[in-house]
Amino acid sequence: MQWAGADRHFHDAAVPSLKEIKLEGNQTSLLIPAVFGKSGVKVRYVKLILPELKHSAVLAEMRFIYDWGPWGDAESNL
Numbered sequence: 001m002q003w004a005g006a007d008r009h010f011h012d013a014a015v016p017s018l019k020e021i022k023l024e025g026n027q028t029s030l031l032i033p034a035v036f037g038k039s040g041v042k043v044r045y046v047k048l049i050l051p052e053l054k055h056s057a058v059l060a061e062m063r064f065i066y067d068w069g070p071w072g073d074a075e076s077n078l
Contacts, residue, residue, distance in 0.1 A: 001013040001046065001048055001049065002046070002047040002049065003036040003043045003045065004047075005041070005042050005045075008044075008045060010045070011037065013035060013036050015033070015034045016032065018030075
């Protein structure tokens with residue numbers, strides 16, 4: 001996975017190694033976190049680079065958690 005700002009200069013996202021991960025039992029999906037640089041970085045583009053797979057796969061969902069800052073009455077946004 002790669003990310004870029006408005007300049008379209010892509011950087012590799014920090015993702016865990018998937019070589020050792022195996023689905024267990026009836027597990028059909030994985031949650032894979034990716035970090036797009038430091039807090040406050042402005043991400044405009046995300047590029048997915050998918051490996052060749054022996055079986056079919058579906059990207060069912062992508063969630064973007066962003067640093068939106070604390071609410072007015074909150075001490076932090078964590």
